Amino acid sequence: MNELRELYQELVLDHGKKPRNYRPMDEPYRHSVGYNPVCGDKLSLFVRVNESDVVEDVSFQGTGCAISTASASLLTEALKGKTATEAMDLMRQFTAMLIDPENDTDPDALGKLAVFEGVKDFPVRVKCATLAWRTLEAALDGRDTPVTTE
Amino acid sequence: MNASTEQTKKGTFRAPVDYSAKSGSGLDVEKIRREFPILRRKVRGQRLSYLDNAATTQKPQSVVETVARYYFRENANIHRGVHELSQVATSHYESVREQVQKFLGAERPEEIIFVRGTTEAVNLVAQSYGRSQLQKGDEILITHLEHHSNIVPWQMLCQATGAKLVVVPIDDRGDVRMDEFERLLSDKTRIAAFSHISNALGTINPVEEMTRLAKAAGAVVLIDGAQAGAHVEIDVQRLGCDFYTLSGHKMYGPTGIGALYGRYDLLNTMPPYQGGGDMILMVSFEDTIYNSLPNKFEAGTPNIAGTVGLGAAIDFLHDVGVTAAAKHEDELLEYASGLLSERKGIRFIGEAKERTGILSFVVDGIHPHDLGTVLDQEGVAIRAGHHCAQPVMDRFGIPATVRASFAVYNSREDVEALVRGIDQARELFGD
């Protein structure tokens, strides 16, 4: 039960139940869709970047487990005002925290996103936590082929 | 070929094991559990409650030992050796064909084709029978309950031939709408393909009636028996179907082995599915003469070890008794449904009139994937997902369910662990 509480912290449960920026977006936007074929989940992500490469707005919709929904929700909060390059850096740090055993960056540097650190002890759930980020990457790259966890 | 080998003797005179309970009726579940060494291991420090049997069952010691003994004592290629080992392997392999024939109630052993499983069996029929027989304007009838492996091969066949896929709807309980089944059948229906038992909901379809109606409309009938082998008695002659499929791994046998039953005259007219060794009588660059049944459909070296393992699995099922197994699983299903329906916010998906030990449900406010993680932590293995039946999920307006599926070695303790895990998850996710 303790490991589970580590995984499902209050912040995760809260964002999983009441995701922020859960809405479609008016044009212009870049968009991509991420799938988790194992559970049939789908995440649709919108991002608007202005001329100075700054993320003006991020939103998402779809169905998913608590981990993937909370991760998408916290992603939208973390990105506003960052440049696209900073967003990609954040994605790399976030992913490293979950899958790279040699990772030595302090999770606290990730702010609220550090709440997902416990996911690394649940390898099958890592892809739930990273799906939104991989979908974001595809959207920023202007790829419209769907992203999948498998 | 001289059949009086070590193996056939063993096969013939195998001493059956009695698994009935010493006192009262029913099965001696503890004795059965002892046959499954994997059930003794711990998972995440907990007693393993394996409730993912619809995905694949565990294997009894006898199956694992038969496979091991084959490799230790009999291994050789079949149908091609003058030497002793090849004869032993061949006769063991062929004796399992006869076992499967009897298991399915088929008329002759040549009607049994060994394949990888149901997926390959359906593809074989679609590619061989379907491609050679269907054309534009023809229809293939399936139901809304099907597993992807009884949908996609037919879609591919439709693409190749211009035939049309027609889908019979299901009702809110998860039963096939028989009025619609009848209405959608017509003289255009060339193939009707449906599952005996739904893996997503546990529905047992009225396959005898469905076969009768489809045959009367002039269709060829394929029954997907992947979920049926370990849970209901099967008699293909009584059913009257043309094709029937089995997956060994869902009936206590090894992975990668299954069987296709096909009616002899139909199989005989069908073109080969794959070309290669064993399926030919004579090859020259000008002309090749195909072998007779069943070899025509078994190109290349088959899964011999898997096949002998399948034979041991059928022996195990005989010892337990499929009907006794089903009764035991029904009791567990009832016990679980009872305990869960006492709790708020649990919605059962699929409450068909006739069903096997499969319990599909969703819990308010908890995604199946999260529930799966909590249960795993308790040593409870269930499936969370769409169960390769996305149309079924769409029908009920959900992306996924939690599915607990029972086997003969499950006990009330497993059900209690499941319920305990669900309570924990509700506590964790509760407001």
Ligand SMILES: Cc1ncc(COP(=O)(O)O)c(C=O)c1O
């Ligand atoms: C109803 C049903 N049909 C077909 C299949 C496919 O069987 P296999 O994966 O053994 O080929 C399954 C198993 O997943 C099933 O449950």
